[in-house]
Amino acid sequence: MTTPFAPRVFSGMQPTGNLHLGNYLGAMVNWIAMQSTHQCIYCVVDLHAITVAQDPVALRRAIIEVTAAYLACGLDPKQSIIFNQSQVAEHAELAWIFNCVARLGWLNRMTQFKEKAGKDRENVAVGLYAYPVLMAADILVYKATHVPVGDDQKQHLELSRDIAQKFNMDFAGSIASHGFGEVFFPLPEPMITGPATRVMSLRDGTKKMSKSDVSDYSRINLTDSPEAIAQKIRKAKTDPEPLPSEEKGLAGRAEAENLVGIYAALTGADVSSVLGEFGGGQFSRFKTALADAAVARLSPISADMRRWLDDEGAVEAVLAEGSARARAIAAPVMREVRDIVGLLRSR
Structure with a gap:
């Protein structure tokens, strides 16, 4: 006891x-x-x-x-x-x-x-x-x-x-x-x-997103501007195949799995519903939606950080x-x- x-x-x-x-x-x-x-x-x-x-x-x-x-x-x-x-x-x-x-x-x-x-x-x-x-x-x-x-x-x-x-x-x-x-x-x-x-690097879906990565494009910093966030997501590594419609289709596709997981976390959706909405489509449409979600979630944090850092x-x-x-x-x-x-x- x-x-x-x-x-x-x-x-x-x-x-x-x-x-x-x-x-x-x-x-x-x-x-x-x-x-x-x-x-x-x-x-x-x-x-x-x-x-x-x-x-x-x-x-x-x-x-x-x-x-x-x-x-x-x-x-x-x-x-x-x-x-x-x-x-x-x-x-x-x-x-x-x-x-x-x-x-x-x-x-x-x-x-x-x-x-x-x-x-x-x-x-x-x-x-x-x-x-x-x-x-x-x-x-x-x-x-x-x-x-x-x-x-x-x-x-x-x-x-x-x-x-x-x-x-x-x-x-x-x-x-x-x-x-x-x-x-x-x-x-x-x-x-x-x-x-x-476990959010992964935007440049390599097999590596964890890290503050120490030499490439700033591997991560989205909480201090990034909306423009920087959108640009990093547009440049995020993907593969040539369209997004799958089911979760099992993400197997072996580290970058796709990472981006879908990030979108689900930012929006409060589950992965299956994200794939139900974007599956079968090209990454360009999905990345636009992901950038919008990231900017909406992180821009208020960035603005509040600047307020604290000013004092x-x-x-x-x-x-x-x-x-x-x-x-x-x-x-x-x-x-x-x-x-x-x-x-x-x-x-």
């Missing part, structure tokens, strides 16, 4: 590059909806960003821009806690304790590190290797029970569960003697939902207030961790 934990959601995005349509449909739409059903904590994970080299001036600007995107998309600082990670020191402190709980073999299995480090692993930052341990601390310092994640982060969330479980086992006696029940940390559950959990002080105020609210949750948890581990509390 385990101690029950109040449902709490934690998630975050790095302040690196512009947020794009994939971030919005794959994560933000779901984050916004959960504000009405869960206690939500949404973070700009700036400590994760510095696991690779960053220009300090550009990083500060990116933190503001990502926060502005959060707000413009519909995250409400009155409903959710919105803050940037580096302002809550408990993230880093708990990460160090978790570094002493996690095992080298666990981290050696992390495929994302292998992909990012490439062949020159000996010369990458230790932070990039230990990134998943900090992610575990991000989640567990709030005793979050649910984490909206993409497919690429599922392995990291599994590591968070392993760390939580090992901490609970390693310090079971201390946890009980301090009156914290049978377990201290919950095992967070993944939430992989949303209208389009950086207001964005900073949101982060300051959110950080204070986040610390109010994290600090007591961290004090209890110190007691459990056997560290002295500061006077």
Whole structure:
């Protein structure tokens, strides 16, 4: 039997590059909806960003821009806690304790590190290797029970569960003697939902839409103008065949499947009804409708982002207030961790 934990959601995005349509449909739409059903904590994970080299001036600007995107998309600082990670020191402190709980073999299995480090692993930052341990601390310092994640982060969330479980086992006696029940940390559950959990590149339907892609035509940025959005969709890679009338006809046609999925997510339709409307026709007609849907959905977000970015002080105020609210949750948890581990509390 385990101690029950109040449902709490934690998630975050790095302040690196512009947020794009994939971030919005794959994560933000779901984050916004959960504000009405869960206690939500949404973070700009700036400590994760510095696991690779960053220009300090550009990083500060990116933190503001990502926060502005959060707000413009519909995250409400009155409903959710919105803050940037580096302002809550408990993230880093708990990460160090978790570094002493996690095992080298666990981290050696992390495929994302292998992909990012490439062949020159000996010369990458230790932070990039230990990134998943900090992610575990991000989640567990709030005793979050649910984490909206993409497919690429599922392995990291599994590591968070392993760390939580090992901490609970390693310090079971201390946890009980301090009156914290049978377990201290919950095992967070993944939430992989949303209208389009894996939006692919407009230039290659086999690759995920990414902020780091060298081609700006591979993605639709939340800051793009209506003209830029329409042009990128017109230039999106397709194949010479007309759209199929049934879903099974999308098999093996990655670009067609991606564009149809995006249209369905933007309009709230299902894929079969989209194909019922556009199946048998050429891509030109479908792309026109897709561009119209994307502009209608994203233009208000882009305009609201510009409004927030014109008042950086207001964005900073949101982060300051959110950080204070986040610390109010994290600090007591961290004090209890110190007691459990056997560290002295500061006077």
